[in-house]
Amino acid sequence: MESILRRGLDREAAIDLKALVRGDEFPPLDLGAYGVAAPPPVWSDYVPHEPSALAGFFGTKSRHEQRLAVARDEFKRAKADYDRAEATRQEWVHEQTSRYEAALRAHDDEVARHNSRIAQIASGLRNRDRESVQWYLELALSRTLLPEEVPYVVELAYTPQGEQAVVRFELPSVGVIPAVDSYT
Secondary structure, three states: OHHHHHHHHHOOOOOOHHHHOOOOOOOOOOOHHHHOOOOOOOHHHOOOOOOOOOHHHHOHHHHHHHHHHHHHHHHHHHHHHHHHHHHHHHHHHHHHHHHHHHHHHHHHHHHHHHHHHHHHHHHHHHOOOHHHHHHHHHHHHHOOOOOOOOOOEEEEEEEOOOOEEEEEEEOOOHHHOOOOOOOO
16 A cells, blocks of 8 residues: 555656647548459450451351450440449449548547647636646546556545645545455
């Protein structure tokens, strides 16, 4: 118990309010690979090779026309599939961007509220505002170096007229300390 009291009295109790000001950045939007459009189908990948001039004499021209018609159909299907997939991707990107922007605005609003509250408390401390001084003292007392298992109760009152703070810091009675150090 004596070491707890000594450690508590030796530490710096002042709190730098500037250190409480938040400047955290919201992480950037990451859409991953889905954020980049896939390349569209290219006709040159579907068009069949032209038959040679010699092959034209053996009736390959009509077969080439058939392969060309099939290639057009495949390209049309691939283009339609690509357009559907791209529309779905763009809808998803738009939805994710909207969610991100809403979360970013909420984060920025929360940071601004927090920093405004800290600025208000700093101003209140300079003006000896009761609520600000009590908040500051309660924060300082909450940083008391006690083991987690040691319960305590703090009551605090501040009067700006006399600039007096009354602190009641109640630790558990000595009865909570076990009489026996250890068993073997």
